Amino acid sequence: MLTKVRLMKLDRESITLLIMLAVLLLLPAYFHNDQYIMHILIMCLIYSVVAVGWDFMLGYAGIFTFGQFGFFAIGAYASGILTLHLGIPVPLGVIIGGLIAAGAGIIIGLPCLRLRGAYIALVTFAFHLILIPLINSDFGRAIGTGSTRGLLGVPPLAVGSYSFSVADKIPWYYILLGVAFLSFFAIYRITRSSIGLAFVSLRDSNKLAKSFGVDDFKYKLMVFGISAFFTGMIGAFYAHYTGIVSTRILGLDIFLMVMVMLVIGGMGRFPGAAIGAFIVTFLSEALRPLGEYRLFIFGAIVVAVIVLLPEGLMGVLFPTGRVGPGERFGRFIRRTFTRQPSKNSGKELL
Amino acid sequence: MRILQVNNLTQRFGQLAAVKDLSFEVEKGEIFGIAGPNGAGKSTLFDVITGFYRGSGDIIFDGRSIRGLRPHQICHRGIARTFQIPELFLTLPIVENVKVGAHFGGRGAHDERECINEAISFVGLQGKENVIAANLNLFDKKLTMLAGTLATRPKLLLLDEPISGLSPTETKECMTLIQRTQKELGLTIIVIEHLMKVLTEISQRLMILHNGEKICIGPPKEVTKDKRVIEIYLGG
Numbered sequence: 341m342l343t344k345v346r347l348m349k350l351d352r353e354s355i356t357l358l359i360m361l362a363v364l365l366l367l368p369a370y371f372h373n374d375q376y377i378m379h380i381l382i383m384c385l386i387y388s389v390v391a392v393g394w395d396f397m398l399g400y401a402g403i404f405t406f407g408q409f410g411f412f413a414i415g416a417y418a419s420g421i422l423t424l425h426l427g428i429p430v431p432l433g434v435i436i437g438g439l440i441a442a443g444a445g446i447i448i449g450l451p452c453l454r455l456r457g458a459y460i461a462l463v464t465f466a467f468h469l470i471l472i473p474l475i476n477s478d479f480g481r482a483i484g485t486g487s488t489r490g491l492l493g494v495p496p497l498a499v500g501s502y503s504f505s506v507a508d509k510i511p512w513y514y515i516l517l518g519v520a521f522l523s524f525f526a527i528y529r530i531t532r533s534s535i536g537l538a539f540v541s542l543r544d545s546n547k548l549a550k551s552f553g554v555d556d557f558k559y560k561l562m563v564f565g566i567s568a569f570f571t572g573m574i575g576a577f578y579a580h581y582t583g584i585v586s587t588r589i590l591g592l593d594i595f596l597m598v599m600v601m602l603v604i605g606g607m608g609r610f611p612g613a614a615i616g617a618f619i620v621t622f623l624s625e626a627l628r629p630l631g632e633y634r635l636f637i638f639g640a641i642v643v644a645v646i647v648l649l650p651e652g653l654m655g656v657l658f659p660t661g662r663v664g665p666g667e668r669f670g671r672f673i674r675r676t677f678t679r680q681p682s683k684n685s686g687k688e689l690l
Numbered sequence: 691m692r693i694l695q696v697n698n699l700t701q702r703f704g705q706l707a708a709v710k711d712l713s714f715e716v717e718k719g720e721i722f723g724i725a726g727p728n729g730a731g732k733s734t735l736f737d738v739i740t741g742f743y744r745g746s747g748d749i750i751f752d753g754r755s756i757r758g759l760r761p762h763q764i765c766h767r768g769i770a771r772t773f774q775i776p777e778l779f780l781t782l783p784i785v786e787n788v789k790v791g792a793h794f795g796g797r798g799a800h801d802e803r804e805c806i807n808e809a810i811s812f813v814g815l816q817g818k819e820n821v822i823a824a825n826l827n828l829f830d831k832k833l834t835m836l837a838g839t840l841a842t843r844p845k846l847l848l849l850d851e852p853i854s855g856l857s858p859t860e861t862k863e864c865m866t867l868i869q870r871t872q873k874e875l876g877l878t879i880i881v882i883e884h885l886m887k888v889l890t891e892i893s894q895r896l897m898i899l900h901n902g903e904k905i906c907i908g909p910p911k912e913v914t915k916d917k918r919v920i921e922i923y924l925g926g
Contacts, residue, residue: 424764443912510776541790544779550761551740551771553795557760 341631352658353528357597357611366655368510374614378509380625382581385516387594388617389523389574392610393567396527397610400536401563403542404457406597407464408449408571410471415441415572416579417475420494421484424582430497434576441572449564453557456546468595473588490586504580512581519577520614522568528610539563596638605610605640606652609665615653676685693718693846693878694739699747701738701902708734709745711904716846721872723893723910723917727922731902732882733774736848740764740771752845752855765795771914774851774882776831780824782821784815787823788837795842809841812875813867829860840875847871849881853888865892886923890914898922 346537350358364381371377382635413553419437422428428436448467452460474480497504497515504511530536537558579585597620605616607688621637627634649655694716701709709731723868724732738745741761749757758763770791781789785806792805810816813833818826823834832852839847852868853861868893873878883889889896890910898905898919905914913919 401698470810482868536792537786537790540782541779541794547742547778548777548779548838549790549794550742551765552791552838553762553765554790555762614698 341558349523351540353610354640356615356654356657357521357524357528359428360611360615361517361518363470364517368513369464375509376683378513380621382509382513382516383521384618384621386511386574386578386581387598387601387621388614389520390571391598391605391617392524392570393571393574393606394598395610395613396531396570397563397567397603398544398602399610399613400531401487401539403452403560403563404461405564405567406461406595406617407445407465407467409566409595410448410464410468411441412578414568416585416589417485417491417522418572419576420579420585421489423490424493425484429578429622430465430495431499434497434573434580438569438573439574441575446561446566446574449561452564456534457482461616462663467580468590488587489652490584491579493606495585496585497561497577506583513564516577516581519574521572524611524614527566527570531610535559535562539630580587586661587666596622600638600642602652604645604652606649606654609651609654609658612652612654615621619653666674691718691824692781693752694880696739696751697748697750698740699735699745699749701734701745704843704865709738710901711747712902712904713747713905714897714904716880717879717895718878719872721824721868721878722877722878723749723896724880724882724899725746725884725886725889725896726899726905729901730899733900734849734902736771736850736882737878739848740769763796764825765842765844768845768847769848770795770842771806771854772832772835772839772850774830774854776835778823778826778831778834781822783820783822784810784826784830784837785819787834788841790839792881793840795844805841805843808838812840812870829857829864830853832864832875833867840871840882844877846875847877847879849879851884856870859917861888868892886914 356423367381371381390408390412394405397402397403397405397408415437418440419430419433422436423430423433448464465576475485476488485491496506504515526553530675531539538554541552542555542559544557546556559578562670575589580591598617601616601620603616605614606612624634624638627637630637645652652657653690691714696715697713699709699712700707712735724735726732734743737743739749741756741759741764744758746758748755751767751769754767759767779790788806788809789802792802792809796802796805810819812920813836815830815833815837816829823831826834834851849868851862855866858885865888868879868881872879881889881893893910895908896910896913898913898916899909900922905918905922906913
């Protein structure tokens with residue numbers, strides 16, 4: 341009876357997360373000898389945090405940000421530089437990397453305060469694009485980014501006397517599994533708190549939220565800071581895992597892949613983005629023999645999912661009937677395709 | 691005792707002055723009606739009072755100037771408003787919609803839960819608490835919006851065309867609700883309305899706006915007899 345009551349208290353998001361965790365905890369039992377699959381699983385974990393951090397902004401707070409990989413890169417470079425050149429311990433470097441990314445997030449958030457929708461997308465994407473020449477410039481060289489050569493020899497994670505080696509993937513897998521799920525849990529708690537209510541209210545109606553006493557500037561900057569912190573922190577882990585940081589992490593291919601993860605998992609439907617990360621990464625590996633046609637197939641899948649399943653996989657697993665951002669996005673696309681422009685077509689996005 | 695004093699308020703959009711050198715006062719506890727044709731500057735006036743536009747001139751609420759404050763700060767001072775076209779948090783159920791008002795605007799209401807329940811039952815939405823706002827009809831949407839504003843525990847309530855689009859029965863219900871808000875909750879209310887008939891019935895004083903300017907102000911009986919008002923409304 342007691343267990344029944346306890347189970348009732350877990351909502352479907354937590355249950356989904358726990359099932360996911362259980363499966364992921366067991367996976368190495370089957371794949372521990374396969375370095376390639378273990379590497380992909382580790383990358384899935386890294387991308388899943390990026391995707392969840394992005395979904396936190398896009399799906400929950402309704403802020404159309406394209407700057408997530410900028411935060412990822414800042415976290416990766418910051419922690420890489422601090423540990424490599426200044427000898428700061430890696431665990432501390434990872435946290436500082438996250439904090440520096442959060443600081444960058446808040447700075448990028450400032451010009452976005454008075455902007456809406458597509459304009460925020462432009463500002464944040466400009467930030468993303470500026471980073472590449474900045475990292476490669478003399479300024480970048482001066483602060484130790486290694487310029488076009490990239491940052492080589494980033495020290496691996498070490499806790500006490502134990503050092504994680506890139507050759508041994510199992511410890512990496514478990515530590516990142518822990519980090520990823522702690523991040524998911526933290527972000528989920530935030531979405532369920534009154535802070536999360538403020539985000540959703542600002543997303544649904546900026547005007548009404550403000551007249552109900554929600555300080556829009558404060559909460560918008562908070563979204564940027566929180567999302568950038570987790571993204572930057574996982575970027576730092578990425579740097580220490582691979583040992584190399586270059587501007588390749590700002591490449592559009594990865595950017596688009598994570599976006600596909602969001603759409604397939606279900607925008608604003610936690611933890612859909614995390615599930616999407618696993619599906620898309622593995623699908624992408626499975627389709628590798630198709631070469632360049634892979635992107636074409638991905639494009640087709642995205643269009644199909646947006647039109648048919650606007651809330652992605654989570655919408656299929658747990659239909660709510662509520663009108664989420666995914667649904668609105670889907671309606672927008674469908675309306676565009678069926679050529680029945682509504683009075684405010686396009687407004688859904690802005 | 692006056693609760694709101696507006697002094698020489700002007701709001702320009704480029705060349706157009708939507709509100710022009712407007713001054714008026716609202717007494718504590720009254721229902722103050724604002725009427726005027728489309729484009730008279732009624733909604734703009736609300737937007738300036740609630741901080742969405744800055745305007746020039748001064749607005750004094752409860753003895754302190756509120757000009758230059760941001761909307762959420764004005765809410766915390768005790769002014770709440772509704773919107774002409776219902777604004778709601780469409781993905782959230784009614785109870786969460788009202789909760790936003792109670793939590794962020796309630797200024798430390800000691801019992802948030804109670805505050806939410808009171809607001810919901812006051813407007814008569816009990817039993818529908820968990821309905822998602824997007825699935826509500828127009829009247830219930832308006833009621834939800836009103837419940838949310840009440841949950842912010844305001845002293846002054848601004849209602850922007852509360853009855854537009856409602857059926858005759860709903861209109862009557864809505865008018866009773868506005869009067870109950872005044873009497874039972876002791877709020878001061880400013881109502882914008884198109885229909886003169888509704889305003890003359892519920893408001894103690896009435897102001898007519900035209901092209902952003904005050905045409906006349908006074909008890910409904912006097913205002914409806916004013917020559918200029920008749921000209922504007924009937925096209926003289």
